[in-house]
Amino acid sequence: MINAVYNGANITLAVLDNRTTAMTGHQPHPGVGITALGNVSKAIDIADVVRSCGVEYVKIVNTVDPDSLESCIKAAKEAMNFNGPSVLVFKGKCVGITKPDKYYKINPEACTGCGFCIKELGCPVINLDGDKPVIQDNCSGCGLCAQICLQKPSV
Ligand code: SF4
Ligand code: SF4
Structure with a gap:
């Protein structure tokens, strides 16, 4: 600097x-x-x-x-x-310190399958299942995916 x-x-x-x-x-x-x-x-x-x-x-x-x-x-x-x-x-x-008791999952009805969360976010616990993403059990609850998804994955 x-x-x-x-x-x-x-x-x-x-x-x-x-x-x-x-x-x-x-x-x-x-x-x-x-x-x-x-x-x-x-x-x-x-x-x-x-x-x-x-x-x-x-x-x-x-x-x-x-x-x-x-x-x-x-x-x-x-x-x-x-x-x-x-x-x-x-x-x-x-989130490793705050350890939120809130975990996220994707509402398959609301998800459009745009793939933004997979391609742009790169969270290691979001994987594709067919043409829709799913959040695995070891979600840390940071909430970032909910902020970037226009469809707002629900808790
Ligand atoms: S960003 Fe949202 S709408 Fe797009 S694939 Fe991910 S969960 Fe579905
Ligand atoms: S971005 Fe955060 S809240 Fe969303 S699935 Fe990954 S760890 Fe969970």
């Missing part, structure tokens, strides 16, 4: 802050505010770090409200229209 500011690069950096280290076991990191020994510590704020590099356009985007997909797209468009380096911090807890 320092180089981007220094050279006036017209880029947008997206930070996906899921409040954990999800890919390697959900251990804490300096942005979380809990040390590896479980002690409370001062959390490093990603937006502050970016601002300290001289970035003028920094926005935190909440990803957990029901309209989050649209607000994320709007925020991304605005940041990309900014002349100069811009940073978005998309912030929301990983």
Whole structure:
């Protein structure tokens, strides 16, 4: 980011802050505010770090409200229209932490078989069964498919 500011690069950096280290076991990191020994510590704020590099356009985007997909797209468009380096911090807890008790399934009556969820989303628990997708039992309940499907898969 320092180089981007220094050279006036017209880029947008997206930070996906899921409040954990999800890919390697959900251990804490300096942005979380809990040390590896479980002690409370001062959390490093990603937006502050970016601002300290001289970035003028920094926005935190909440990803957990029901309209989050649209607000994320709007925020991304605005940041990309900014002349100069811009940073978005998309912030929301990983479903591996929140463990929603809500799982999704596709209503075969409503599904048009457009295939958008298979081709564009790439969720590993959505598979084709004939010409219609089905959601397997190990759905994590993240709700992303419900946001992108125009037919809204039902719970
Ligand atoms: S995006 Fe929705 S309508 Fe299209 S195939 Fe998937 S579940 Fe069916
Ligand atoms: S996108 Fe999320 S809610 Fe939808 S099937 Fe995949 S894990 Fe479940």
